[in-house]
Amino acid sequence: MARIFRNLRELYRYRVLIQNLVARELKARYRGSVLGFLWSFFNPLLLMIVYTAVFGLIITPRDPDFESKPLVYALYLFCGILPWHWFASSTLESANVLMINGNLIKKILFPAEVLAVVTVTSNMIHFFFGLPIVLIFIPILGKTLTPYVLLLPVVVFVQYIFSLGFSLMISSLTVHFRDIKDILANWLTFWFFATPIVYPMTFSSIQKSAALRTILNLNPMTHIVQGYQYCLFYGSLFHWKRLGITLLASLALFIVGYLIFDRLRDSFPEEV
Amino acid sequence: MHAIEVDHVFRIYQKYSARHRFQTFKSALVKGDLFRALRPDELVTALDDVTLSVEKGQTFGVIGENGSGKSTLLKLIAGIAKPTKGEVRTQGKISALIELGAGFHPEITGRENIFINGIMLGLTKKEISAKFDDIVAFAELEEFIDAPVKTYSSGMYMRLGFAIAINVNPEILLIDEVLAVGDAAFVPRCLDRIDDFRRRKKTILFVSHDLTTVKKICDRVAWLKSGRVQMIGEPKRIVDAYLQDVAERQERSFERRQQEPAAAPDGQEERRENRWGKREIEITRVSLKNARGQERRVFTPEDSLVVEMDVVAHTPADDFVFGIGLFNSQGICCYGTNTQLEDYEAVSIQGEGKVVCRIETLSLVNGTYYLDVAIHKRDGYPYDYHRNLYSLLVSSTHKDVGIGRLAHGWSFSPGIGIKPPQG
Numbered sequence: 001m002a003r004i005f006r007n008l009r010e011l012y013r014y015r016v017l018i019q020n021l022v023a024r025e026l027k028a029r030y031r032g033s034v035l036g037f038l039w040s041f042f043n044p045l046l047l048m049i050v051y052t053a054v055f056g057l058i059i060t061p062r063d064p065d066f067e068s069k070p071l072v073y074a075l076y077l078f079c080g081i082l083p084w085h086w087f088a089s090s091t092l093e094s095a096n097v098l099m100i101n102g103n104l105i106k107k108i109l110f111p112a113e114v115l116a117v118v119t120v121t122s123n124m125i126h127f128f129f130g131l132p133i134v135l136i137f138i139p140i141l142g143k144t145l146t147p148y149v150l151l152l153p154v155v156v157f158v159q160y161i162f163s164l165g166f167s168l169m170i171s172s173l174t175v176h177f178r179d180i181k182d183i184l185a186n187w188l189t190f191w192f193f194a195t196p197i198v199y200p201m202t203f204s205s206i207q208k209s210a211a212l213r214t215i216l217n218l219n220p221m222t223h224i225v226q227g228y229q230y231c232l233f234y235g236s237l238f239h240w241k242r243l244g245i246t247l248l249a250s251l252a253l254f255i256v257g258y259l260i261f262d263r264l265r266d267s268f269p270e271e272v
Numbered sequence: 273m274h275a276i277e278v279d280h281v282f283r284i285y286q287k288y289s290a291r292h293r294f295q296t297f298k299s300a301l302v303k304g305d306l307f308r309a310l311r312p313d314e315l316v317t318a319l320d321d322v323t324l325s326v327e328k329g330q331t332f333g334v335i336g337e338n339g340s341g342k343s344t345l346l347k348l349i350a351g352i353a354k355p356t357k358g359e360v361r362t363q364g365k366i367s368a369l370i371e372l373g374a375g376f377h378p379e380i381t382g383r384e385n386i387f388i389n390g391i392m393l394g395l396t397k398k399e400i401s402a403k404f405d406d407i408v409a410f411a412e413l414e415e416f417i418d419a420p421v422k423t424y425s426s427g428m429y430m431r432l433g434f435a436i437a438i439n440v441n442p443e444i445l446l447i448d449e450v451l452a453v454g455d456a457a458f459v460p461r462c463l464d465r466i467d468d469f470r471r472r473k474k475t476i477l478f479v480s481h482d483l484t485t486v487k488k489i490c491d492r493v494a495w496l497k498s499g500r501v502q503m504i505g506e507p508k509r510i511v512d513a514y515l516q517d518v519a520e521r522q523e524r525s526f527e528r529r530q531q532e533p534a535a536a537p538d539g540q541e542e543r544r545e546n547r548w549g550k551r552e553i554e555i556t557r558v559s560l561k562n563a564r565g566q567e568r569r570v571f572t573p574e575d576s577l578v579v580e581m582d583v584v585a586h587t588p589a590d591d592f593v594f595g596i597g598l599f600n601s602q603g604i605c606c607y608g609t610n611t612q613l614e615d616y617e618a619v620s621i622q623g624e625g626k627v628v629c630r631i632e633t634l635s636l637v638n639g640t641y642y643l644d645v646a647i648h649k650r651d652g653y654p655y656d657y658h659r660n661l662y663s664l665l666v667s668s669t670h671k672d673v674g675i676g677r678l679a680h681g682w683s684f685s686p687g688i689g690i691k692p693p694q695g
Contacts, residue, residue: 016397020388028379031420107374108392109351109366269353270285 004258007111014114018121021114025122040129044085048078055198075137079232080197080225082134083155086127087163087221088188090120094167095174095181102272112268113261116167124160134232146235155227155238158247162220165254172261175271195221200229220246220253274363275444275475276326276349281358283319283344283499318344319355320499326492328363329473333490333507335483335514340496342479346370346448349477364443364475367393371448372433378422382413385421386436393440403439410461411435427455434458438465444475463489483511484671512667519570519665546661549654553592553621553647557582558662560643570665573677577631577664581645588622592655596629597644598636599660606636606675612650635677636666 011018030036055077056070066073097115098105105112138145174180196216199206206212216222223239223246230238319341326332334342347353348360350368375392376385386407390400400407408417411431416424424432438445447466466489469476480486486493486507493510495502497517503510562568563576571577579596595610611618643662647655670677684690 017388017391020391024377024380024384024388027384028377031379101375103371104375104392107352107368107371109368110392266354269347 001255003262004255007113007258007262010111011113011117014110017110018114018117021118022122022125025118026125029122037129040126041133044078044082044130045133047081047085048074051077051081051198069141072141072143075134075141075143076200076229076233077198078134078137079229080195082127082130083159083225083228084192084195084197084221085130086123087159087166087224088192089126090123090163091166091170091188092181092184093123094119094171095184097167098171098175098268098272105272106269112265113168113258116164116171116261119171120160120163120167123163124156138232143233144235148231148235148237151238152228152231155224155231155243158227158243158250159224161247161254162224162250165250165257168254168257168261172257172264172268175264175268191219191221194219195225196229197225201226217242220249273328274325274361275328275330276324276332276363276477277359277361278322278324278345278349279359279361281319281322281345281348281355281360282317283341283348283353284356285316285318317499319348322358322496322499322501324494324501324504326475326477328475329470330491331470331476331478331489333486333493334477334479334496335481335486335493335511336496336502337518339498341499342496343370343448345496346446346477346479349444350446362444365394365440366444366446367437367440367442368446369434369437369448370446372430372437374433376421376429376433379420381420382408382417382424382432386417386432389433389436390440393437395440407432407435407439410438410465427458431458434462438462442474444477445469446477446479448479449481483515487511508669515665515667516570519667546659547657548659549646549648549656551656552587553583553585553589553655555581555583555645555647555656555658558643558645558658560662560664569663570667571634572668573634573636573666573670574668575634577634579629579631579643579645581627581629583621583625583627583647585621585623585625588620589655590618590620591649592618592621593648593650594627594629595644595646595648597646599642599644600636600675601640601642604675606641607631608644610646618650633679634666635679637672637674637677638666638668638670640665 030039033039035042052070052074056073060070066076094116097119098112101115104110104115135145135149170180170184194216196206201207201213201216201222206216223242227238227243230236322341322345334345336342344353346368347370348355349362350366350370351360351362352368352370373389375389377388380388383404386404387397387400390403391397395403408414411428411434413424413428413432416428421429421432445466463485466476466478470489476489478486478490490507492505493507494504495510495514502517503513557580559567559580560569561578561580562571563578565578568575581594583594585592593610593612595608595612597608598606600606641664642660643664644657644659645662646657648657649655
């Protein structure tokens with residue numbers, strides 16, 4: 001534990017580097033593309049259109065929350081997909097990040113966890129780019145923006161800790177087990193549907209089945225995504241107890257992830 | 273005052289077996305040996321009880337063959353890797369030129385890369401801004417600095433990397449073989465900068481295969497051999513000892529090669545690219561000796577070279593020519609002759625014999641040379657042709673260049689002020 005704190009202090013010394021690497025990541029991502037930064041808006045928007053078409057028009061939503069309006073449902077979807085996208089892409093990218101930056105790890109002295117932090121942070125900033133779309137659409141679709149929006153940073157913080165813990169674990173293990181990347185891609189699809197993103201927890205089929213509810217409640221991403229949905233879509237207070245427990249679980253995951261990372265650290269220069 | 277102290281350092285690399293390479297997360301989970309899978313199967317000792325210290329302001333060279341642990345040592349001193357056992361102590365800011373431009377991102381501009389790379393190497397933003405023009409000027413990239421790095425040539429890439437690293441202004445500069453890739457115009461400027469560092473009494477650790485540069489710029493040299501410090505001391509002495517060792521090993525491997533054909537069946541022998549001919553007359557042994565008749569593989573330009581060939585004529589013959597040829601490492605023939613060119617007239621040969629060719633003064637510049645020996649007919653039909661099978665090293669303190677070392681002397685009219693070399 002003492003080591004983790006020492007490492008974190010060390011990490012803080014590298015904040016300028018992290019800042020610059022994140023900027024580099026964001027700049028490099030769309031460099032050479034015509035729309036550039038606009039892709040950060042378009043990608044989630046296009047995704048939302050697809051889901052709206054499928055789940056809003058083809059399979060019409062029955063839930064009263066959506067007032068049977070496809071666009072309201074699309075807004076609900078968007079509140080979940082945006083943070084999910086942040087989580088999924090930072091997880092997938094972190095599976096590769098140590099290998100891609102192998103020459104840095106081998107040739108330059110700096111703590112490798114910087115790379116995991118950069119991955120999660122740059123994806124978070126992408127997530128931030130998508131947020132204005134939600135904030136604009138809420139009044140347009142006749143929903144009201146409540147002061148609970150101001151609690152968003154709390155949810156973001158919980159997700160950040162959770163994603164970072166997961167990234168640390170995945171990135172260090174993938175160095176030794178390269179197939180984690182492939183397992184992960186499949187696992188994330190499953191995980192996506194095991195999180196109330198395309199459906200709300202209030203669906204009667206979920207409410208009727210205790211087993212289903214338990215499974216969903218054991219998924220930390222459920223509470224994180226619901227946190228966003230409460231702040232943005234429902235405009236009410238999130239289940240702060242559940243989110244608190246999720247935060248504790250996230251911290252635990254972070255510590256475990258960091259311990260694994262630290263344990264494997266010395267093998268990186270040879271294995272990446 | 274020591275800038276770098278390496279105290280009984282061991283570095284053991286974990287080597288995972290082939291089985292492990294194909295280990296997957298799934299199979300590790302299935303077999304339930306996740307933690308065992310993370311343990312190495314085999315250990316490779318890269319550094320074996322290395323102790324050395326470098327004084328402040330010293331330029332310290334590290335030489336040794338590939339795989340002798342030089343780069344590992346550098347990485348330990350740079351802090352990139354940690355010693356398995358022992359301790360590395362350093363004083364002052366370190367900049368390591370291990371691989372130039374490591375960490376450049378191809379998609380972003382040279383300007384942005386300078387900042388990111390500089391920060392990685394431990395500079396602050398302010399410091400980089402202050403040095404920015406210097407860096408760009410040294411790398412000669414004024415026109416291209418706002419172009420993405422992926423459009424740079426490898427030379428530009430390297431120049432930029434070097435320019436950043438050298439401007440970190442460290443107390444200790446670690447250089448690993450990076451100058452080997454520079455072009456002819458850039459390397460002298462790098463060496464100038466390194467000289468500048470030396471004048472400013474900074475500590476430099478210099479790993480290189482370029483023994484001439486090592487001799488020229490280093491105050492002390494350590495020679496690593498399979499992870500151990502073989503010798504530490506005055507550059508010339510160490511470099512010479514190292515060259516001697518290399519030559520001896522060459523000699524040994526040469527002897528092994530000599531023995532091989534005897535063991536191999538006839539059919540396979542013919543396919544050896546560096547030896548051909550039907551061997552009606554065979555060269556069974558070649559030895560290189562100096563004037564005193566001692567077998568040697570390292571010569572000075574002033575030495576004599578005596579090439580002795582043991583030959584066996586399996587069938588009597590009256591048409592034969594003995595020849596030798598001396599080639600440098602670029603394959604240029606430095607000298608070649610045979611008995612036919614010198615108008616010897618072959619009369620008869622039968623059974624065993626010995627042919628000696630004596631070169632009074634070798635008169636070659638430093639370098640590795642390869643020897644061809646051959647017996648063939650006057651029309652060129654080969655009996656036994658050995659191509660590049662024997663090598664020798666010419667090693668001396670002379671720095672002159674060329675193919676041959678022509679005997680020469682200098683004289684100057686009294687008006688020219690010039691001092692003769694000391695000693």
